[in-house]
Amino acid sequence: MHDSEQEHSGITGCRVTYESTIFYNEANKFSIIVVKTSDPRIPPQACSGRYYGDRMLRFTAVGYELPRTKAVELELDGEWVESKYGYQLQVEQWQEIVPQTADGLLAYLGSGLIKGIGPKTAEDIVATFGPDTLNILDNEPEKLLQIRGITEGKLKDIEESYAESRVLRNLMSLLGPFKITPATALKIYQNFGPACVDILKKCPYDLCQISGFGFKRVDGIVRKTDNRLHSAERIKGALVGAGLFTAIMLLTIGIMAWSFCVDPQDVPPLPLLVVDMGTATTMSVINEKEEFIGGAIMPGLRLSLEALSSKASLLPHIDLIPPKSVIGRNTVDAMDSGIIYGAASMLDGMIDRIQQELGQPVQAVATGGLSKNVTPNCRHSIIQDPNLLLKGLRILYYKNVK
Numbered sequence: 001m002h003d004s005e006q007e008h009s010g011i012t013g014c015r016v017t018y019e020s021t022i023f024y025n026e027a028n029k030f031s032i033i034v035v036k037t038s039d040p041r042i043p044p045q046a047c048s049g050r051y052y053g054d055r056m057l058r059f060t061a062v063g064y065e066l067p068r069t070k071a072v073e074l075e076l077d078g079e080w081v082e083s084k085y086g087y088q089l090q091v092e093q094w095q096e097i098v099p100q101t102a103d104g105l106l107a108y109l110g111s112g113l114i115k116g117i118g119p120k121t122a123e124d125i126v127a128t129f130g131p132d133t134l135n136i137l138d139n140e141p142e143k144l145l146q147i148r149g150i151t152e153g154k155l156k157d158i159e160e161s162y163a164e165s166r167v168l169r170n171l172m173s174l175l176g177p178f179k180i181t182p183a184t185a186l187k188i189y190q191n192f193g194p195a196c197v198d199i200l201k202k203c204p205y206d207l208c209q210i211s212g213f214g215f216k217r218v219d220g221i222v223r224k225t226d227n228r229l230h231s232a233e234r235i236k237g238a239l240v241g242a243g244l245f246t247a248i249m250l251l252t253i254g255i256m257a258w259s260f261c262v263d264p265q266d267v268p269p270l271p272l273l274v275v276d277m278g279t280a281t282t283m284s285v286i287n288e289k290e291e292f293i294g295g296a297i298m299p300g301l302r303l304s305l306e307a308l309s310s311k312a313s314l315l316p317h318i319d320l321i322p323p324k325s326v327i328g329r330n331t332v333d334a335m336d337s338g339i340i341y342g343a344a345s346m347l348d349g350m351i352d353r354i355q356q357e358l359g360q361p362v363q364a365v366a367t368g369g370l371s372k373n374v375t376p377n378c379r380h381s382i383i384q385d386p387n388l389l390l391k392g393l394r395i396l397y398y399k400n401v402k
Contacts, residue, residue: 012077031066046087063091071107073097115161116154277368328352
């Protein structure tokens with residue numbers, strides 16, 4: 001590698017403005033665009049050889065879902081790469097720098113970046129709210145109903161589009177060390193929903209649920225700032241990477257652990273049904289001889305909810321909140337009811353069928369982050385143990401320690 005290539009291997013925080021589009025793939029949102037900047041860090045071999053009156057530097061940037069509008073400035077992070085088309089910036093992450101002037105706000109809102117707001121509506125919004133426009137969008141979007149032409153339905157589109165854009169920006173900022181692309185950020189958003197930033201701040205190891213984020217990759221970055229080798233979140237992240245069947249077996253060992261980790265009077269009677277409610281909902285049956293004899297695997301709550309929101313027309317992305325009643329009075333409440341009470345009824349039904357097949361009662365034990373939302377609504381008595389998986393790991397550890 002030449003010295004010049006080493007010197008210009010990457011760049012962060014490069015402020016640019018969109019100039020033109022060379023290529024755009026509608027299917028996967030891959031873009032090749034020309035941008036302009038006054039940043040002196042741009043390597044000479046990346047700059048256009050043409051002379052421009054504004055004396056700004058032009059170069060080519062490639063990446064996914066890059067905004068193709070002059071209404072906002074962009075801040076780019078990426079690596080310089082040599083391709084058959086010349087020296088280009090491979091964008092690893094970007095964020096929009098939204099202008100605060102009236103003209104800038106008008107250009108931003110009217111650019112088509114926010115669904116439901118066109119140029120005329122943008123003029124009316126900026127004329128009504130002035131410099132407070134972004135604050136209204138962030139905190140009081142219902143005030144947009146004052147604008148002629150904005151109905152309840154259009155307001156919903158505006159709120160969802162603006163919220164998704166804001167969450168994606170925050171998500172890319174949070175996950176900067178992982179060098180994710182906007183397309184990957186969207187994938188994470190679709191998996192965890194609007195609460196994705198808060199979820200990953202609390203437990204970055206949840207990224208192990210996403211294809212492409214193996215435990216080794218996530219662990220290497222998290223441990224740069226958090227070296228708790230024995231944290232529960234780290235262990236659970238490793239289990240997700242190990243695979244579903246391994247987790248089932250560890251849950252089974254965890255059940256066995258009760259026989260010598262706690263008072264014998266606290267050990268539930270056999271046979272047992274272990275329910276783990278995570279990405280998938282798994283059921284593991286242990287007979288009276290303490291043998292794992294099989295079980296069932298079905299889609300998890302969050303996976304089912306995401307499929308419903310992504311594939312069904314006009315159904316929004318929602319958080320899992322215990323519903324106030326079985327009969328929902330609006331779309332969100334009806335979805336909450338269907339997911340929570342539907343899962344509770346599924347557990348009750350499976351317990352009944354398993355008991356019928358075994359010819360005797362079984363005690364159900366539930367674990368997994370989502371079980372606490374469901375089991376209180378079940379008709380069967382189900383024991384909650386959030387640390388069941390870790391108990392299985394503890395037994396394996398002590399069996400292998402000399």
